Amino acid sequence: MSLVQISALSKNDLRKEVLQKRAALPKDARQKFSQEICASLQKLIHHKFPDAANILFYVPYKSEVNIKALIKWALLHESYHVYLPKIIDPESALFEAIRISSYDEISPVSENYNLSEPKGSSSISPQMLDLVIVPAVAIDFLGNRIGYGKGYYDRFLANVSGRCQKWAVIFSCQKVEKVPVDEYDIPVDAYVDENGLRGIRNKE
Numbered sequence: 541m542s543l544v545q546i547s548a549l550s551k552n553d554l555r556k557e558v559l560q561k562r563a564a565l566p567k568d569a570r571q572k573f574s575q576e577i578c579a580s581l582q583k584l585i586h587h588k589f590p591d592a593a594n595i596l597f598y599v600p601y602k603s604e605v606n607i608k609a610l611i612k613w614a615l616l617h618e619s620y621h622v623y624l625p626k627i628i629d630p631e632s633a634l635f636e637a638i639r640i641s642s643y644d645e646i647s648p649v650s651e652n653y654n655l656s657e658p659k660g661s662s663s664i665s666p667q668m669l670d671l672v673i674v675p676a677v678a679i680d681f682l683g684n685r686i687g688y689g690k691g692y693y694d695r696f697l698a699n700v701s702g703r704c705q706k707w708a709v710i711f712s713c714q715k716v717e718k719v720p721v722d723e724y725d726i727p728v729d730a731y732v733d734e735n736g737l738r739g740i741r742n743k744e
Contacts, residue, residue, distance in 0.1 A: 551720050555686050558678040561713045563603045573711055573734035574606040580736055581610050581709070585620075585671070588705065592619040593670040596637045599624055599646060599656040604675050605709045612643055623669070624658045625692070633690045636663040666699040674728055676708045683708070683727035683740040684719040697726040705729050707737075 549557060565573075585595070595614060600606045614620045623637035624646065638658040640646065645659050674693055676685040685708055687693055697706060708731040715733070730739045 551686055552689070554716065554719070555677050555689060558686070558714050558716065559603075562677075562711060565603070565711060565713065570603060570606070570711070575609065576734045577605050577709060577732055578607055578610040578613070580732055581607070581673070581707075582613055584707075584732070584737055585614070589620070589670060592621075594621045594623065594664060594668055596623045596625070596669055596672045598673060598675045601655060601675070605711060607673065607709060608643070610673075615641065615643065621664075623664055625696075626657045626663075627655070627692075633692045633695055635692055635696060637666065637669065637696075638663055666696060666704075667701045669700055669704050671705045671707065672697065672700060674706055674708045676710050676714065676728075676731070678714050678716050678719060679708050679710050679728070679731050680716050680719040681738075681740075683729065683731065684721050684725060685728055686719055691724070694724055694726045698724075707732060709733075 585593070589595075597607060597611050597614070598604075600608060611622060614622050621639060622641075623639050625635040626638045627635045638660050639662045640658050640660060646656050647659050649656055674685065674697070676687060678686040700706070706726070706728040708728040710731055710733050712733040712735055728740065730737055732738075
């Protein structure tokens, strides 16, 4: 199915179509692309935030880009404070950013949607974050994204500061021509795939 045909689908159909494409990537290709994406993000983060930064990452789920190596890299740098999402209210689709100092502080599986989450409770206000690494199911060329449909990230990103960078992480097969947009959807500032960074919005 072409980009044009995919872009004409509803959000739910688009989500299903792109998830199937992502899941169809061979395991070795996902591993290779994930390594390339992590390497690109290390350089980008070091360049954009050479001194210090509060960064929200995500714990990879199913066939998402695996950024485990990136998280471990950031944990080695004292200037980077590493945070991960932890669901606090499934009914309202809310999570908070919890700081970790070691990858061992991530639970193998939580009781919330079978996800791995940080074990701790030391949270940070969204306003204090400098960068959010955002998972996505699909991204268009304007930075509009589709997630899994619950709205967790849209609710969270609505509360970050104007200076906070929002970078989505995807495989190139997840790019689409146009994502249907609702009023509550929050676009990202850039996305990174195995081919590198595509900037969408400039920020000081």
